[in-house]
Amino acid sequence: MSAALAPRDRLRLLGLLTPAYLWLTVAIFLPLSAMLFFSLLSDVPFGDAPWHVTADNYLAFFQTTTYAKLLWKSIKLGLMVTLACVLVGYPCAYVLAKTIRGRAREALFLLVILPFWSNSLVRIFSWAIVLRGNGVLEVGLNAILPFEVDVNLMFSTPAIVIGLVHSYLPYVILTSYLALQAIDDSLIDAARSMGAGKLTILRRIVLPLSLPGLVAGAVLVFVPVVGSFMEPRILGGRVGTYYGTVIEDQFVAVFNWPLGAALSFILLAVVLLILAVTSPVLRRAQA
Template identity: 60%
Template sequence: MTPTTRTRWAILGLTGPAYLWLAGTIFLPLTAMLVLSFLDKSPLVPQPASFTLANYQAYFSKSFYWPLTRWSIELGLWVTLFCFLIGYPAAFALAKRVKGRWREAIFLLIVLPFWSNALVRVFSWTMVLRSNGIVDVAVQSVFPGAPTIDLLFSYPAVIIGLVHSYLPYMILTCYIALQAIDDSLIEAGRSLGANRFTTFYRVILPLSLPGIVSGAALIFVPVIGSFMEPRILGGTKGATLGMNIEEQFTVTANWPLGAALSFILLAIVLVIFGILYPVLRRQGGGA
């Protein structure tokens, strides 16, 4: 056996299980859903189904889908933005300023929310955000007579809950990217006369962009499909396309429509990333 074929076998042996797993758990169900989205009947109905475009037409013919889609995308953008604004500085501090045992301790604190059930986290937020809740009581005790703070069942409440849920993704991906930046590059920039801001803008930010992009993708995609947090924290103010998709599976048992809506959401995500990709490539200097 020549070394090249051996390498090839090694690659196949090492990556094969992962590809098989992905094919079995992602590709197959996704294909099944794609086929389902073109059927006129749910698979639970014993009559034979025929192919139709009606499920996709429904999205364009019914007036309420567009506002729901717009709100879902806006929610995704807001949550991603806040995760970046909060998460990036935290990741920077962790990667470049904090060392040793402290770093481990802080990491633990960041990952800690992941150890609890998502539903529990959301319900804890309802206790914090409501009037007469923890925030309200704290503010009232310091400033008696201040207007009551009742954030629960509002759009900001949904954003707060989602940012809290997804922030660790942004911190972890940015941390990995920032930590990989050689300190001597930063020193070189400084010694060549660049001030702190220029060094950050010309050296650190472009080099850490892959981390930001993967963090943003990891957050944006699940957030625009979210339905649990908007329902519990948003009350009537948390309407998303994800909630309507869920309803097609649980209330109307119209799986084909639910599948079609999911693929429309997927298409929207792909279009957004398709538009952003060249911009990010250029910014990242081909990284």
């Protein structure tokens, strides 16, 4: 079907498409290429200092264990947050999609994903208010409980996990909900009438059919969490050193841009690997 575009149509097509894709080229694709180039330099090529092409920045990742350990720490954080989002969000999506009907469902769905479209930085900050020592959570719990409890979760790994789950939970609920909603109820009725129990229906019908949506949600959570730096900084304090914060430091504090570029590219490789591994399932989600 490629052949038959009249020359005039081809011109119109180009006129409509070029601005958007030119913009993406200048703002996304050229910068990524520039970063690849930078990651292979010995020094920034702006000043008078001599620079040459080198693989040292990548070697730095493999020669010392510091960066690899931090990357692993970030990946573990990503897995933890993703798992929590899936365990909390999938049942929620199921309740919304299969047990609530009509306008109530629409309203509740909107309510669940609305926070996701509000400022993530502000939401992380709101957890700092709640979790700090002598904060609302501590005072509140002590008002209810008969014994004194000491909850200062601020500047700890649980605080980071809570904040990140809060940030990304709506992703899993959104994608799972859309997948679950698409399952024909008569399929479930048929299974039930043939004697399948609730667990069997869940394992053999609901879960397999909604898996693409669930996986899409999990990927959408995992990818940004591995690259997160603002959340660990605010909620983690001193324990909040992650792979993302080290990259941030290279650009805003230490000014070792070539090393930062190399570390960013290694992160990009991890992200692409995750996308490649999950793409067979994700492609089913699009269909």
